[in-house]
Amino acid sequence: MDGPSPDATRIIEEFGLRQAAKPISEHPDWNPQRVVISLPQSFATRLPDLEQTLKTISAGVDLYFDRSENFVLTPEVLAGADAIISICNPVTMGNASDSLLWFHNYRVGIDRCTGLPDEQINGRVFSNSKRLSGPAIAEHGIAMMLSLARGLPAFSKADTWDRSLASKMTFGELKGKTVLVVGLGGIGSQIAWRAHGLGMRVLAIRNSSREGPGYVDQVGLPEELHALAARADVVVNALPLTEKTRGIFNQEFFAAAKPGAMFISVGRGQSTVTEDLVAALQSGQLHSAGLDVTDPEPLPAESPLWQMDNVLITPHISSTGQGSAERIAVITAENLRRYLAGEPLLNLVDMQAGY
Numbered sequence: 001m002d003g004p005s006p007d008a009t010r011i012i013e014e015f016g017l018r019q020a021a022k023p024i025s026e027h028p029d030w031n032p033q034r035v036v037i038s039l040p041q042s043f044a045t046r047l048p049d050l051e052q053t054l055k056t057i058s059a060g061v062d063l064y065f066d067r068s069e070n071f072v073l074t075p076e077v078l079a080g081a082d083a084i085i086s087i088c089n090p091v092t093m094g095n096a097s098d099s100l101l102w103f104h105n106y107r108v109g110i111d112r113c114t115g116l117p118d119e120q121i122n123g124r125v126f127s128n129s130k131r132l133s134g135p136a137i138a139e140h141g142i143a144m145m146l147s148l149a150r151g152l153p154a155f156s157k158a159d160t161w162d163r164s165l166a167s168k169m170t171f172g173e174l175k176g177k178t179v180l181v182v183g184l185g186g187i188g189s190q191i192a193w194r195a196h197g198l199g200m201r202v203l204a205i206r207n208s209s210r211e212g213p214g215y216v217d218q219v220g221l222p223e224e225l226h227a228l229a230a231r232a233d234v235v236v237n238a239l240p241l242t243e244k245t246r247g248i249f250n251q252e253f254f255a256a257a258k259p260g261a262m263f264i265s266v267g268r269g270q271s272t273v274t275e276d277l278v279a280a281l282q283s284g285q286l287h288s289a290g291l292d293v294t295d296p297e298p299l300p301a302e303s304p305l306w307q308m309d310n311v312l313i314t315p316h317i318s319s320t321g322q323g324s325a326e327r328i329a330v331i332t333a334e335n336l337r338r339y340l341a342g343e344p345l346l347n348l349v350d351m352q353a354g355y
Contacts, residue, residue, distance in 0.1 A: 025342025029082075034064065035062070038066050085103075088113035108128055133327075148287075176201075179192075180229055181205070182235065184204040184238075185240070191236055204216050226256035229256055233260075235261055237267040237272065240267065249273065250273040263277070292316055
């Protein structure tokens, strides 16, 4: 394949995917010889054309498909591999040979590998699937927001026709309310756009600048988190997990939040202190919570969150969906094509920043 496929071109443009400043061929260790790709049956079944696409792209290169479901690659499999396409984890990175140059992470989150020793990171190039699951996660977050605003968890947990549960519908309509999106990246921007479409006033926090799209009314910096939370009827966690974001939604944050606010979490579970979230819900400081991510995961059966009829929990599946999977497959193939051709890669990860 001489250039990107039409689907890759469309996705790159639609999602504003960024490419590296320099071609990978300028890296002194670039010498494509062997690529190891995790392709478990659960993934291959949903995307039956992916394996053949990768084989076509990789003509003339030693290509190895690992079928294990746990994405843990052994030293024998990784021997001589200069590129890996999988889910980054410490065991796989510890098993990688010195020849490894490029690791492409199927998922957006690469936090399991950001704390690795320098010798396992320095001099290597990492990329991921940032932005590609944004629509699915955003729709999941908005669905949670609408469900909690209408008190639907209480109805779904009831086993009788009980119209008195309408008393749970105390949040009011979303139109005219203010939402604070914490983390205005690929996912946060998708959430903000949909919230704006519902007639909400959109505030946001981002680490890099105060710049934002036109549908965001105000963009603040991390140090303004508590001040903006005090104005928000809904707070959405769309943050990656870094040392700076770990435990950021804690007792101090919930105390600063607007009384009766809703909390939606589709970022990373460890950014929220679970005990403090429970306390805020029990005290009434928070109206409700929608959690696709928790700490720990899986959430223990004895957690009081399961029993609350103002809490909606899903098991870290907001990114799941055929649209996300297809986009991830297309960009995975495009990045492999670029790697083998020596072109600039897409979606590079700053392993020091964690995203």
